[in-house]
Amino acid sequence: xxxxxxxxxxxxxxxxxxxxxxxxxxxxxxxxxxxxxxxxxxxxxxxxxxxxxxxxxxxxxxxxxxxxxxxxxxxxxxxxxxxxxxxxxxxxxxxxxxxxxxxxxxxxxxxxxxxxxxxxxxxxxxxxxxxxxxxxxxxxxxxxxxxxxxxxxxxxxxxxxxxxxxxxxxxxxxxxxxxxxxxxxxxxxxxxxxxxxxxxxxxxxxxxxxxxxxxxxxxxxxxxxxxxxxxxxxxxxxxxxxxxxxxxxxxxxxxxxxxxxxxxxxxxxxxxxxxxxxxxxxxxxxxxxxxxxxxxxxxxxxxxxxxxxxxxxxxxxxxxxxxxxxxxxxxxxxxxxxxxxxxxxxxxxxxxxxxxxxxxxxxxxxxxxxxxxxxxxxxxxxxxxxxxxxxxxxxxxxxxxxxxxxxxxxxxxxxxxxxxxxxxxxxxxxxxxxxxxxxxxxxxxxxxxxxxxxxxxxxxxxxxxxxxxxxxxxxxxxxxxxxxxxxxxxxxxx
Amino acid sequence: xxxxxxxxxxxxxxxxxxxxxxxxxxxxxxxxxxxxxxxxxxxxxxxxxxxxxxxxxxxxxxxxxxxxxxxxxxxxxxxxxxxxxxxxxxxxxxxxxxxxxxxxxxxxxxxxxxxxxxxxxxxxxxxxxxxxxxxxxxxxxxxxxxxxxxxxxxxxxxxxxxxxxxxxxxxxxxxxxxxxxxxxxxxxxxxxxxxxxxxxxxxxxxxxxxxxxxxxxxxxxxxxxxxxxxxxxxxxxxxxxxxxxxxxxxxxxxxxxxxxxxxxxxxxxxxxxxxxxxxxxxxxxxxxxxxxxxxxxxxxxxxxxxxxxxxxxxxxxxxxxxxxxxxxxxxxxxxxxxxxxxxxxxxxxxxxxxxxxxxxxxxxxxxxxxxxxxxxxxxxxxxxxxxxxxxxxxxxxxxxxxxxxxxxxxxxxxxxxxxxxxxxxxxxxxxxxxxxxxxxxxxxxxxxxxxxxxxxxxxxxxxxxxxxxxxxxxxxxxxxxxxxxxxxxxxxxx
Numbered sequence: 001x002x003x004x005x006x007x008x009x010x011x012x013x014x015x016x017x018x019x020x021x022x023x024x025x026x027x028x029x030x031x032x033x034x035x036x037x038x039x040x041x042x043x044x045x046x047x048x049x050x051x052x053x054x055x056x057x058x059x060x061x062x063x064x065x066x067x068x069x070x071x072x073x074x075x076x077x078x079x080x081x082x083x084x085x086x087x088x089x090x091x092x093x094x095x096x097x098x099x100x101x102x103x104x105x106x107x108x109x110x111x112x113x114x115x116x117x118x119x120x121x122x123x124x125x126x127x128x129x130x131x132x133x134x135x136x137x138x139x140x141x142x143x144x145x146x147x148x149x150x151x152x153x154x155x156x157x158x159x160x161x162x163x164x165x166x167x168x169x170x171x172x173x174x175x176x177x178x179x180x181x182x183x184x185x186x187x188x189x190x191x192x193x194x195x196x197x198x199x200x201x202x203x204x205x206x207x208x209x210x211x212x213x214x215x216x217x218x219x220x221x222x223x224x225x226x227x228x229x230x231x232x233x234x235x236x237x238x239x240x241x242x243x244x245x246x247x248x249x250x251x252x253x254x255x256x257x258x259x260x261x262x263x264x265x266x267x268x269x270x271x272x273x274x275x276x277x278x279x280x281x282x283x284x285x286x287x288x289x290x291x292x293x294x295x296x297x298x299x300x301x302x303x304x305x306x307x308x309x310x311x312x313x314x315x316x317x318x319x320x321x322x323x324x325x326x327x328x329x330x331x332x333x334x335x336x337x338x339x340x341x342x343x344x345x346x347x348x349x350x351x352x353x354x355x356x357x358x359x360x361x362x363x364x365x366x367x368x369x370x371x372x373x374x375x376x377x378x379x380x381x382x383x384x385x386x387x388x389x390x391x392x393x394x395x396x397x398x399x400x401x402x403x404x405x406x407x408x409x410x411x412x413x414x415x416x417x418x419x420x421x422x423x424x425x426x427x428x429x430x431x432x433x434x435x436x437x438x439x440x441x442x443x444x445x446x447x448x449x450x451x452x453x454x455x456x457x458x459x460x461x462x463x464x465x466x467x468x469x470x471x472x473x474x475x476x477x478x479x480x481x482x483x484x485x486x487x488x489x490x491x492x493x494x
Numbered sequence: 495x496x497x498x499x500x501x502x503x504x505x506x507x508x509x510x511x512x513x514x515x516x517x518x519x520x521x522x523x524x525x526x527x528x529x530x531x532x533x534x535x536x537x538x539x540x541x542x543x544x545x546x547x548x549x550x551x552x553x554x555x556x557x558x559x560x561x562x563x564x565x566x567x568x569x570x571x572x573x574x575x576x577x578x579x580x581x582x583x584x585x586x587x588x589x590x591x592x593x594x595x596x597x598x599x600x601x602x603x604x605x606x607x608x609x610x611x612x613x614x615x616x617x618x619x620x621x622x623x624x625x626x627x628x629x630x631x632x633x634x635x636x637x638x639x640x641x642x643x644x645x646x647x648x649x650x651x652x653x654x655x656x657x658x659x660x661x662x663x664x665x666x667x668x669x670x671x672x673x674x675x676x677x678x679x680x681x682x683x684x685x686x687x688x689x690x691x692x693x694x695x696x697x698x699x700x701x702x703x704x705x706x707x708x709x710x711x712x713x714x715x716x717x718x719x720x721x722x723x724x725x726x727x728x729x730x731x732x733x734x735x736x737x738x739x740x741x742x743x744x745x746x747x748x749x750x751x752x753x754x755x756x757x758x759x760x761x762x763x764x765x766x767x768x769x770x771x772x773x774x775x776x777x778x779x780x781x782x783x784x785x786x787x788x789x790x791x792x793x794x795x796x797x798x799x800x801x802x803x804x805x806x807x808x809x810x811x812x813x814x815x816x817x818x819x820x821x822x823x824x825x826x827x828x829x830x831x832x833x834x835x836x837x838x839x840x841x842x843x844x845x846x847x848x849x850x851x852x853x854x855x856x857x858x859x860x861x862x863x864x865x866x867x868x869x870x871x872x873x874x875x876x877x878x879x880x881x882x883x884x885x886x887x888x889x890x891x892x893x894x895x896x897x898x899x900x901x902x903x904x905x906x907x908x909x910x911x912x913x914x915x916x917x918x919x920x921x922x923x924x925x926x927x928x929x930x931x932x933x934x935x936x937x938x939x940x941x942x943x944x945x946x947x948x949x950x951x952x953x954x955x956x957x958x959x960x961x962x963x964x965x966x967x968x969x970x971x972x973x974x975x976x977x978x979x980x981x982x983x984x985x986x987x988x
Contacts, residue, residue, distance in 0.1 A: 014927075014928050014929050017929045018928070018929050021929070021935075021938065022914075022938060025938045025939070025941060025942040025945075026941065026942070026945065028942070028945075028946075049922045049923060297919075297928075298920060298927075298928040298929075299917065299918050299919055299920045299928040299931075300917065301928070302928040302929050302931070302934075303915060303916070303917050303918075303928075303934075306914050306915060306934070306938065307914075307915055310911075310914060310941070316911075317911040317914055317915060317941070318911055319915050324917065325917050327917060327918060327919030328919060329919050329920075329921045329924055329925075330921065331921065331923060331924060336924060338919065340919065397892070397923075397924055398891070398892065398894075398895065399895075400892075400895075400919070400920075400921060400924035400925045401892065401893075401894075401895035401896045401898075401899060401925065402895045402898075403919055404895075404896075404899050404918045404919055404925075405895060405898050405899050405902060407917060407918060407919055408899060408902050408903070408906075408916070409902070411916070411917060412902075412906050417804075417811045417812055420516075420800050420801075420804060420811055421797060421800060421801055421811060421813050422797070422902070422905070423793065423794065423797050423818065423819050423821060423901060423905060424793050424797075424821060424898045424901060425791075425793055425821025425822060425823050425832065425834065425894070425897055425898055425901055426792060426793045426823075426894075427823045427824065427825065427894055428543045429543060429825060429891075430823055430825060430830060430891055430894035431823075431894045431895065431898075433508075433792075434508050434512070434791075434792040434793040434795070434796040434797075435508045435511045435512050435515070435792075435796050437793075437796070440796075440797075440800070441515075444515065444516060444519050444800065445519070447519060447520065447804070447811075448519040448520070448522070451519075451520065451522075452522075
């Protein structure tokens with residue numbers, strides 16, 4: 001039966017690709033068909049970089065199917081319009097029918113554009129995983145200077161960074177008090193804001209766009225904010241998030257969850273045992289709380305693809321890590337920001353009793369050593385159980401893998417003690433010095449804070465009498481208040 | 495008692511510094527004295543870089559006590575000549591006596607120079623952690639062109655790389671068949687050798703230096719090898735390893751081990767309960783075999799310092815990681831090599847039943863994306879228990895922290911399944927793409943190899959009859975031999 005495949009994958013993004021790669025490794029004898037709508041596959045989290053970081057006319061050279069070149073599978077460029085779960089068939093837009101044994105939905109996500117007046121004007125864009133569409137944005141912006149970007153999340157911030165570096169006048173509009181405030185604590189997002197301001201990006205926090213103002217040709221010429229400000233603008237790019245693309249899944253009655261993603265189990269199986277779903281179109285469970293969430297990251301999508309791919313015919317690769325940890329990094333100018341798991345503010349919101357450890361150091365052995373750059377790490381631990389809940393990093397382009405190291409510490413629920421005794425490799429021109437390795441020193445700082453907060457009552461500005469009273473009231477704790485030990489304590493607390 | 499200290503630390507290298515830092519964090523009220531012989535503390539693994547990577551006359555600006563600037567401790571520049579374990583005192587070369595409650599020996603290591611004819615000639619050097627001595631080497635080499643480096647380990651190779659970049663004619667002489675062959679497999683050390691050869695370094699493998707030839711002024715003018723070759727040379731630098739500095743420890747009767755290092759327990763306590771020892775002067779136990787070994791790395795030294803520092807008055811930080819993992823990285827030209835734990839050849843030597851997983855990719859999302867560079871990862875796993883035994887990395891300056899990520903996988907004894915489902919963060923301009931993240935793809939490759947080797951008997955070049963026979967003999971395994979599946983298998987095996 002020539003139109004029969006052991007596995008049919010719908011979608012050719014990172015989730016679909018990694019599923020195909022893994023099936024191929026796990027079940028080399030199985031016949032795989034991957035169906036996708038786009039001629040050129042693009043890296044979703046890199047889409048804005050793809051468009052602006054390359055020279056005019058060379059865009060098409062930039063994209064390729066490298067990852068799949070050694071993989072034994074067939075690819076068809078077409079749209080799937082229907083699925084028959086009983087017959088186990090799919091139907092394409094060009095009316096072909098294929099039979100499957102296992103089906104994988106990797107249908108990704110679609111940009112969500114708020115329903116506001118003027119949104120259909122020429123010059124209003126979203127960030128879509130569509131190569132031709134992105135080229136259209138590039139062409140439109142070419143001779144236009146004032147660009148409004150809506151959204152203060154990662155994509156909005158990266159777009160603002162890129163366009164301001166290209167000499168555009170960028171206006172960044174977002175409803176939150178600060179950019180990236182869902183992912184970083186104040187110490188980090190204020191640095192990010194400063195960097196954008198230094199690149200002449202205009203920040204408009206705490207406002208929504210009320211309507212888009214168009215001229216007589218229906219081309220955008222401005223936006224009106226909900227505080228009634230009107231800003232002249234030549235183009236608007238909405239970076240206001242993505243929603244799971246569940247059109248097919250809904251049509252065939254698969255279970256859809258609270259976050260409007262396809263519901264899957266630990267092994268990415270949907271409510272139909274022969275259908276798996278992976279990537280942005282699914283819902284995840286958050287690592288710490290196991291709450292339903294929808295994290296749309298290519299790295300999570302590929303991880304899900306590997307789990308589905310390994311287990312698609314039988315459960316081979318047992319998933320030990322039962323929840324999804326969000327690991328995000330971004331670059332503004334030459335500065336990199338990364339976060340994993342809980343921030344301090346999220347820990348507080350979630351009711352965690354936490355302790356913080358911090359370290360400021362350099363990414364090479366010495367500040368004067370070549371082009372070393374400042375490096376700042378902040379770790380959050382659960383106070384009583386000592387387990388790491390999350391971390392944030394600021395530094396140069398070197399910190400991306402340092403972030404993954406913290407990510408692994410989180411996934412393995414490592415404790416302060418384990419981090420203090422962590423064995424690492426260092427090199428004078430490649431890493432921080434071993435005596436000031438950031439993750440370890442942040443753990444040492446957390447231990448110090450824990451000792452101070454657990455065992456010592458710190459009583460600055462108190463007279464001798466009050467100190468004696470405190471000591472009587474807290475027999476199990478040491479009360480520090482004498483001028484000498486007070487100085488020591490103050491030094492510790494910086 | 496003004497000459498009493500709660501802790502006295504002998505030695506101001508990375509081990510001594512990290513001990514001081516950690517005691518200060520764990521026991522802020524304790525009084526610490528650190529004694530060291532050198533005016534300027536230097537990073538031992540960076541010593542050769544320190545000397546050659548900076549401009550003439552700026553050397554002294556380059557060194558500083560940064561790490562200790564916020565730490566509450568006293569430092570004395572002096573040599574300790576005696577210790578009285580009963581009275582708990584130490585005596586310095588300038589005849590001062592200090593009392594201690596706990597003593598920490600961080601006396602480091604000394605270069606080992608083989609006992610050969612002519613070794614006292616002018617122009618024969620070792621690599622010593624002594625700033626003035628290193629400046630002396632620099633001065634001597636200034637107008638001399640032909641430099642012989644003895645030793646094919648990390649220090650020898652880095653010295654050869656540096657001096658050849660400075661335009662010197664470098665001759666690298668070593669007894670092994672290949673440089674770095676104790677740390678890397680063939681795929682890696684051959685790249686390293688090629689890089690040195692391209693930098694015009696002359697390689698002399700499988701030879702020892704028999705004698706050093708000096709002129710009438712007793713200045714080196716050549717070396718004679720044990721194959722009777724004579725090479726004209728203007729200077730010789732021995733990079734032939736270090737030995738633990740146990741002079742004081744031996745004098746006061748502390749237990750010394752098989753590798754001539756001070757014997758310590760899990761918490762860095764010597765045979766005297768009030769004396770701890772950390773860093774190069776101690777012996778370690780190897781992670782996989784628990785055999786006694788002597789790994790001299792600043793990163794291990796600082797880790798030991800932290801364990802001693804946390805536990806010096808009571809056991810607070812329980813050491814969960816019971817053995818030492820060697821994590822090494824080096825740079826030749828712009829290429830970085832890193833290794834952790836077992837290589838394939840060491841696994842073979844040690845009798846491990848192992849499986850290999852490899853991945854070749856790029857350190858950015860796309861090969862055409864900016865200045866991305868090829869990245870090569872090789873992982874070694876135990877076949878039956880699936881646990882990672884080690885890894886090797888080749889790539890750009892970005893791979894140093896990737897190596898630490900593999901190091902953590904080794905320390906946490908992670909399995910192939912865990913690595914396949916590992917969650918990582920990626921970014922287009924900062925890391926490899928999520929669909930080809932090297933550690934994960936190497937694990938997928940290992941799984942594929944395991945499946946092939948465990949379940950399939952691969953019978954290329956066999957006729958049908960032999961294949962049928964094999965099938966009868968191995969009912970539990972699948973025998974692949976048909977032309978079609980054979981092609982699939984061959985594709986998998988590259």
